[in-house]
Every structure is written in C-alpha cells, then in structure tokens.
Amino acid sequence: MTSHQNPEPGPLPEVWLRGPLPNVPALLQPVAHALLQARDEVEALTDNFPDQLLWTRPGGVASAGFHLQHLAGILDRLFTYARGEALNVSQLDYLKHEGTAMVSAPTSRDLVAAFHRQIDQSLNELRTMNEAILTQPRVVGRGRLPSTVLGLLFHAAEHTQRHVGQLLVTIKVQRNSW
Numbered sequence: 001m002t003s004h005q006n007p008e009p010g011p012l013p014e015v016w017l018r019g020p021l022p023n024v025p026a027l028l029q030p031v032a033h034a035l036l037q038a039r040d041e042v043e044a045l046t047d048n049f050p051d052q053l054l055w056t057r058p059g060g061v062a063s064a065g066f067h068l069q070h071l072a073g074i075l076d077r078l079f080t081y082a083r084g085e086a087l088n089v090s091q092l093d094y095l096k097h098e099g100t101a102m103v104s105a106p107t108s109r110d111l112v113a114a115f116h117r118q119i120d121q122s123l124n125e126l127r128t129m130n131e132a133i134l135t136q137p138r139v140v141g142r143g144r145l146p147s148t149v150l151g152l153l154f155h156a157a158e159h160t161q162r163h164v165g166q167l168l169v170t171i172k173v174q175r176n177s178w
Contacts, residue, residue: 015040023062023127025135027150032126033159035075038164039119042071042112045164045171049108053078055101058173066099067167068111071160072118079122081094081140082149122156 012018016033024032046068049118054065062070073094080087106114134150147155 010048021123022177023130024036025122025126025131027128027172028129028153029129031153031157032079032123034161035119035122038132040159041164042068042115042167045168046108046112049171049175051107053178054111056109056174057136058170058177061170062099062166064108064167064170064174065101065111067106067170068069068115069094070099071163071167072111072115073158074155074163075118075122076160078126081138081147082152082156083125084136084138 015032018025020029021032021036045130046064047059049064055063055070056167077087077091077095080091096115129149134148136149138147138152139145140147140152160165
C-alpha cells in the first residue's frame with residue numbers, strides 16, 4: 001500500500017492526512033499536499049459543471065472560468081519567480097487574458113485539465129528542489145518586490161487554496177440558480 005491509499009473503505013482523508021509524498025523534500029510536503037488537495041477539490045467541484053455557466057458572474061463575482069484559468073496561471077507564475085526567472089511573453093499574455101474565454105472558448109474540462117497539468121509540473125519541480133535554497137531571496141514582478149523561494153512556494157499553495165474556496169462558492173451559487 002502506498003502512503004496515499006486509504007486503508008479504510010470510503011472516501012480518502014484530506015491529502016495532508018495521507019502521509020508524505022514520495023520524493024518531495026520534507027519542508028515542501030505542505031506545499032505539495034495543498035496543491036494535491038486543490039486538485040481533488042477542483043475535480044469534485046467541476047464534475048458535470050455546465051459550460052454555459054463557465055463565464056457567468058453571479059452577483060458580480062469572478063466567474064468559475066476565471067478561477068480555473070487563474071489557478072493554472074498563478075502556479076506557473078509563482079514557480080517561475082521561485083526559480084529566479086522573470087515572466088516570459090507567453091505568461092504575460094496569459095495573465096492579460098485571465099477571465100476571458102480567449103480565442104478557443106475552452107470548456108470547464110479543458111481548464112481543469114490545464115490546472116492538473118500545472119499541478120503535475122509544480123509537483124515535479126518540488127521533487128527536484130534542494131531544501132538548501134528555500135531561504136534564498138527572489139524578486140516578484142516588474143516592481144521586483146522581495147520574497148524568498150519558500151515564501152513564493154508557500155504563497156503558491158495558499159493562493160491556490162484561496163481561489164479553490166472562491167470557486168466553490170461561485171459554483172454553488174451557479175448550481176443553485178441553474
């Protein structure tokens with residue numbers, strides 16, 4: 001049995017209660033757990049979500065489509081900064097268009113799949129990260145605001161969870177009014 005299987009029948013406990021993730025440094029386990037928890041929750045929330053509601057804004061709040069785009073985009077951007085890199089043109093263009101259907105009018109499944117791919121990429125980076133660099137300084141954005149590798153990774157985890165919570169409320173309101 002792996003550390004992420006449930007010995008009891010029924011639903012799995014939250015990810016952080018399933019044990020350590022293989023090959024993820026100990027200090028980065030909370031980040032990995034939060035990202036996997038977000039993936040589980042987004043998958044459950046968007047199951048059978050009607051695409052015609054994807055870009056609606058109930059009560060003026062951000063759309064489910066925005067949250068799904070932002071979840072993938074923010075992870076990509078924060079991990080880029082954690083590597084000590086600046087955002088590239090593609091990332092800046094993605095940021096500029098978050099909250100719109102863009103050209104291809106993605107479905108909720110498309111956006112969830114993009115988020116899953118970004119989670120997988122983020123987890124792969126965590127697995128190869130040396131804990132010795134976690135306190136190294138990093139800068140964020142054009143303003144070159146100060147942070148550290150660990151600060152950026154922690155923010156990636158908590159910011160992801162924050163938007164999953166907002167997505168939950170948006171989808172519940174949309175489903176109840178549907």
